Amino acid sequence: MILTICIVFLTAMVLGFPVAFCLGITSLVALIMGDVPLLLIAQRMFTGIDSFPLMAVPFFVLAGELMNRGGTTKRLIDFANVLVGRVPGGLAHTNILASMFFGGISGSAVADAAAMGTVLVPGMIRKGFPPGFSAAVTAASSTMGPIIPPSILMVLMGVTTGLSIGGLFATGIVPGLLLGISMMGLSYFMAVRYNFPRETFPLSPKIIFKEFIRACPALLAPFIILGGILGGIFTPTESAAVAVLYAFILGKYIYRELTFKDLADVFVQSGTTTAVLLMIIGMANIFAWVLTSEQIPTKIAQAMLAMTENPYLILMIINVFLIFIGMFLEGGAAIIILAPTLLAVTNSLGIDPLHFGLIMVLNLAVGLLTPPLGVCLFVVCGVTKIDLGVIIRAVMPFLALEIGVLLIVTYFPSLILFIPKLLGYM
């Protein structure tokens, strides 16, 4: 049965079926073979998306879209540019820093990749950066979106496993900063070595202050969103709705770039993006049922524990396994299908559940950059029209870096867990 499932899934994927439907079709075949009533498809799909915490997803998507259209993203980029633009490799640093700001408001890597890919990549190429590097730095830095809170993947992790979403958000702060700083370091070395351009605009404290004031309302957003959740005032879903309201006010009344016509389009676009995710989630929920009924998760867990009961080795096995899975499975689907099983394994070895949650999300963020299903690669490739092969080659150093951060986070848990501890999540 496992073999059939794998063959059907991979065939569907190669034939170009959308990921959601690859999961659905594979489940359907398994249900027919197992002689299970097919009503289960409709029922599992419905229960998979009928969840209140899950509603943070459409709101975070909406907030991101509102920021892009309402001029908020542009202010964040401008502000990042005055801060780091004059360092060698200027716009690459701007790209990374702006992605960090953006990640603090939006929870989606895709929204970030699309925004920075549209705005910054053409500018970088004009200034003389190699196209491959420009696209790679955009794709790589966008993967901080689901690490730096808020995060759609962490919401899904919380919904699926019952872990505190606020607690998961709190674990993402340090790795997010670590990723951003190390990516800037890498860009700096590459800039010095390959002589990448830097920005040459005049700079004075006055200019920095002026840009800071312009970006200030946008920079406040993460504090409102995270403060609300981590302070226990809002549920994540409510805080996401408040983020929508805030992004709307910024775009409409403070930066005044959002027209009502834009607004209609924003809702349609974000509704479509949300639907793609919900479809994957619903179908993954059927798939998860099929796997459970075949006791495949238990078998995976047993196989892992049979190899070793050393927590360090198990974490390494989980990392390798998830990086492999992340190449073929969309992140949200991977969480719904695998997180409960893997969590049971790590729990039995006394690994902190929040630590595991973060490791899994970080692995899946790496998966956004690995072909054949590297969603961020596709998005950047789509908006910049740079050849996918070129982007993939240029993204390799960043991928290595991200795996490095993953290893640090895996083996130095106290580095990331002190924040949730401080906030009382443990």
Next chain:
Amino acid sequence: MNQLSRLIHRLVDIQLKFCNRMLLLLGVIMTLLILLQVFFRFVIYVPFPWSEECARYLMIWMGMLGSVVALQHGRHIGVTFFMEKLPPHLRKPARGLTQTGMILFLGILCWQGILFSLFNADQMSPAMEIPMIIPFGAIPVGAAMMILVMLADMFHLFLPGNTVSSETIL
């Protein structure tokens, strides 16, 4: 055949407009509901008993109708790499295969969705006390619309020339 193709394309255009309008409406109502829920709790200290349930059901409709729009615009995430690597003369039959597979799967989803809705037709939702067929119905309706999108795409691929606006989808 040509007439059927034209009819399907007309229907697909109409349903796309309908879905776009609905996405706007659902998104706005969902946001307002949750903001009102926050407002009720913090400002006037009154619980809002059905906001959560209502918003959840709206989200399910958003998922299904948005999926129709996503399918129409090719926004569903998938691996197109291998299909693009196919020699040109094989691309058309391969796409036809994918489209057929989609229609079959969506057909079963639609049929089971109808059965599921009908089985639970007289069940009432806990908070709003509306018939559960209203939220459950999203699945068959969305699936049926997606079948229409795939049919239009198929006609466009195999009977080109008599279509107005459709583009390639998968």
